Amino acid sequence: MRGSLPSCPGVSPLTARSLGVALAALVALAPALPATAAAAPAGSAASGGTRSLPLVPLARQRVLGAAPEQGLYRTGLARFALVGVVWDDPDRELHGRAKVRTRSAATGEWSGWQDIETHHAEHGADPGTAEGSARRLRGGTAPLWVGESDGVEVRVRAQEPAGAPGTRAGAARSPLPAGLRLELVDPGRDGGDGAATGASETEDAEAGEVAGAGAGGGGKTGDGAGAGGGTGDAGERLPASGPADDPPRTALDTEAAIAASGANADITAFGATEIPELDREATERELAGLQGTTLDDPTRAKPYIGPRPAIVTRRGWGADESLRERGFVYTKTVKAAFVHHTASGNAYTCAQAPSVIRSIYRYHVKSMGWRDIGYNFLVDKCGTIYEGRAGGVAKAVLGAHTLGFNTNSTGIAVIGTYGSSRPSGSAVTAVARLTAWKLGLYGANPLGKTYLTSGGGNLYPKGKNVRLNVISGHRDGFATECPGKLLYAKLGAARSSAATYQGR
Incomplete structure (x- = not known):
């Protein structure tokens, strides 16, 4: 690395x-550490987990000259509390808008739509340094804290062409970066001896499942312009975070x-x-x-x-x-x-x-x-x-x-x-x-x-x-x-x- x-x-x-x-x-x-600490599994604090879901083009009626849009809709997910969107090329910027809504793991209610700050390239290591030139670097939005959730709907829409939208077919527009993925982050528990078992770091979901989510399967869609209901991942749930007042x-x-x-x-x-x-x-x-x-x-x-x-x-x-x-x-x-x-x-x-x-x-x-x-x-x-x-x-x-x-x-x-x-x-x-x-x-x-x-x-x-x-x-x-x-x-x-x- x-x-x-x-x-x-x-x-x-x-x-x-x-x-x-x-x-x-x-x-x-170091040699004087308690035997129980030395024997504890790595990451036994609050390791949490990250789930990475690929975005797909949304199957929606397009108006003439409309900007491309990608997204997904998933429910029944392992619990997460922070989201962000990443892409392959760290030197590319996302010229457009990213928004998300999430389903509360506690109440089952959906939040309103929230914007994710798309301009995040100004954070990071200096160009030409070892960290700034690493091969595994990705471009990404700012992270957004959403609270403990188990469902998500996200839409990423490219910037509209200059002038009134829909006025000219083939109008120049900023394409979305390649390899858009939604990152779902579980922070793990605040305390306790056991580890919060993390989900796999990446998930290349079956194309049919995700594409079906974008095609409108009768699920709740918020303002009605985005993806429909998709199949969930029942049984893939991480342990809930511990009480907020537990000492980390x-x-x-x-x-x-x-x-x-x-x-x-x-x-x-x-x-x-x-x-x-x-x-x-x-x-x-x-x-x-x-x-x-x-x-x-x-x-x-x-x-x-x-x-x-x-x-x-x-x-x-x-x-x-x-x-x-x-x-x-x-x-x-x-x-x-x-x-x-x-x-x-x-x-x-x-x-x-x-x-x-x-x-x-x-x-x-x-x-x-x-x-x-x-x-x-x-x-x-x-x-x-x-x-x-x-x-x-x-x-x-x-x-x-x-x-x-x-x-x-x-x-x-x-x-x-x-x-x-x-x-x-x-x-x-x-x-x-x-x-x-x-x-x-x-x-x-x-x-x-x-x-x-x-x-x-x-x-x-x-x-x-x-x-x-x-x-x-x-x-x-x-x-x-x-x-x-x-x-x-x-x-x-x-x-x-x-x-x-x-x-x-």
Whole structure:
């Protein structure tokens, strides 16, 4: 896959010291793990599963010049909670509209139609990098959280020709990408010792079954313009997710799980589910230790760093470490933070946030072909901060969040969609607290500007030195709606608050 990816290019002194501590923790603590953990099956935390269903042309009456449309209708499915659409060529974009409705596994009622954000190419690894050139990469939409469901209907329609639709036969239009597939993601359980048995990673459904679903078999069709009823998959049901208040936990039973936890062992207890918050003095003391000095060192300038906020670790939100690629990739420093939204919708509770993150993680890795979840951190609507990509929250981990500007930056995604919905004050405060601490580790001023070299994108060519805000929105580095205009409008307040937390 991407086994040639270097593990530590350009490691900073802070990172090198952290790695030494982490390795020492692995050697010292790994043999002492409980026998029950060592014997647990891989993925015994909240592994979940992914089901991939091919879309087919819908059998519907076409008007002259109508754009092509693909979709499917399925019921009786194994339970899932997040959906997305992927296609074969990662360099292709979907010019058109994708919408979905789902059937609640609890009530059997169908939701209304929801749009899936089709423009997602601006997220991902930089062009030309090992991760960005991997053979299994796919193009894809943003993921959409739909809650626990067992039925789905999806339609993907190509962009209409310019001018009034249906005015000219053979009018030019954007074709749909090849290999369209619907991804159905089950996040698994939030707690418990048993694994949630996942469905197969792909399913090439019989053409007759799926085509029949598109031909109109008398099923409920919502607005009447799409696919009809199809045959279900009775008996193919995954175990339901556990209670939302169950503490997520992951057995430290694999080398990957031990390594992910050990990457934070320089700042918290090995195996912790949450990195606790610190006051300012304790944070400054910790920073001095990471830098190999002490607070009373007369040659050391007083740092500007915000108190460390509490951060839920990957073990805390139940990451299945067997999914991601092994090893960690680092850059030299962290000069900027890019703020994103996940575009996965706002219909989640804070108790469901770990399930949403597990779903996005699985979608990024299994559906999109990335080495790990793309974001370095995630923040939910209640202001809880979560560790994203593995490698250590205090380290300069290379992410896949801002195409062209992943090097020497960190990516923070607020879970939700904020084009027309306002982010909560708790989420904005969490972004400010997180950036005050993370940027402070590397001496960056939240109110300042910095230069990053573009790795290539639609705003700046590869190699261009670009001046950016130290706290930027995704749209500052790539022409995109992300992080949504209402979250983007809060970045000024986040910068000011972060600077205040740093003591500036």
